[in-house]
Amino acid sequence: MHRPVGVSRDFLDADGNNVWGDIGLDALEAAGIAWEYLEENTAELTPGQIEGRPGVIFAAPAVTKNTFAGVTEPPLVLARFGVGYDSVDLPVCTANSVAVTITPDGARRPVSTAALTMILASLHNLGAKDRLLRRGEWDRRTEWMGRGLTGTTIGLIGLGNTSTDLVELLKPFGTTVIAYDPYCPPERAEALGVRLTGIADIAAASDVVVVMAVLTDETFHLINSDFLAQMKPAARLVNVSRGPIVDEAALIDALRSGTIAGAALDVFETEPLSTDSALIGMDNVILTPHSIAWTDEMSLGNGGSAVRAVIDAIESRAPQFVVNRDVLTKSEFQARLTRQQSDVRS
Structure with a gap:
């Protein structure tokens, strides 16, 4: 029995x-x-x-x-x-x-909405502005002028079920969406209005890179120092997938040096994130404890x-x-x- x-x-x-x-x-x-x-x-x-x-x-x-x-x-x-x-x-x-x-099917809309939340939060420098207010530094708000989402180029790492939903959510903003996904049929991407391209082009052309791929041997450290060096200085990186897809040490170097403007991270190479991580002290980084989609x-x-x-x-x-x-x-x-x-x- x-x-x-x-x-x-x-x-x-x-x-x-x-x-x-x-x-x-x-x-x-x-x-x-x-x-x-x-x-x-x-x-x-x-x-x-x-x-x-x-x-x-x-x-x-x-x-x-x-x-x-x-x-x-x-x-x-x-x-x-x-x-x-x-x-x-x-x-x-x-x-x-x-x-x-x-x-x-259950995670599709919550995760795509979470990705959009992180995109907007990073572009609007939400974390930095929150901290300014809490520190009583109201007069410094002009130092953190944000950037609108409308008309930007969004580069997706992975064009699966959840990324497809994000594409739909982005449409009212008039964004251009490009994607790197060697397993996505070209006709499917075309139907979505998404241009498939190589990983180097994602880095060079995107205003925001959004990681939404599955962690595999192929995607481990796919976002590395070479990728980050090719990104625009004003670009942002968003990761709502799995931490090890991004080389965290390389990302910290890129954020410190101004190679990229900011990041919004819900996942990390080692979880929970150590309280002495350099990411925690960065005003240009938004951090959430692998739970941004939890609703x-x-x-x-x-x-x-x-x-x-x-x-x-x-x-x-x-x-x-x-x-x-x-x-x-x-x-x-x-x-x-x-x-x-x-x-x-x-």
Whole structure:
């Protein structure tokens, strides 16, 4: 007999309240599916946490080979609350016939809105002006004249689901949008009104560079000293994706030297950001703790998407947003998917 669907313990605060608010778990109950929070808050999912469960919804924990050590009845689906999966060992999950899902439908608008927020905040020097007022330096406000978004060139690193939504949000501002994404079909970019170009052109032509790519071996330190040296002196860098895509030491040098005008960062090479980081003392940098997109909209969007993935698997349907697509063709996965509904509801 199956155990209930598991929800990772990191969703709860010290008082047992869900830190994200409503994440749509009532849809499981409406579908007649039992669920429970895992008993321990662990850095990675453990064998005891996943054994015998039809699915696990998780946010912070990693998924490694240790997660499956000795497991005889793994979940059919591990549903991540979010779009990143760099801490999930996909080959190991596939080898164990476990589908891993993410929530691009839930994060799409919250993250694109967050990116637009960071663009505007950086161009308007919001951080510096906030600090001037708090320090009682009202008379220095003319030193931080901002720049309007209208008519600027926005360079996107990555033209996926969320970047596409940002393109739509930028349209009223009359911006020119260019993008570097070697995996984006040219016809798709053309339909969006976006010109695909090389990474060097993104650096040289953009007034704002926005990092929205997935962290991979190819994108690690894609934004490096060479890239930053080619940017306009008045340009800004925005990163709402993953910290290691940007060489942080090179960025600090570029900000100190005036190679670029500013940055707005929600993510960092090492998180949490050290309190002695040089970034913290810079007036031309806006910093947020990997949470700029965290809103009630994201909570319910991500949660609802993860819940749907679990319900689909239990009701013998392949979930929509599976990132290890190879698992869908495995005979063992298909056999487990077929019998899942009767097992869980028995």
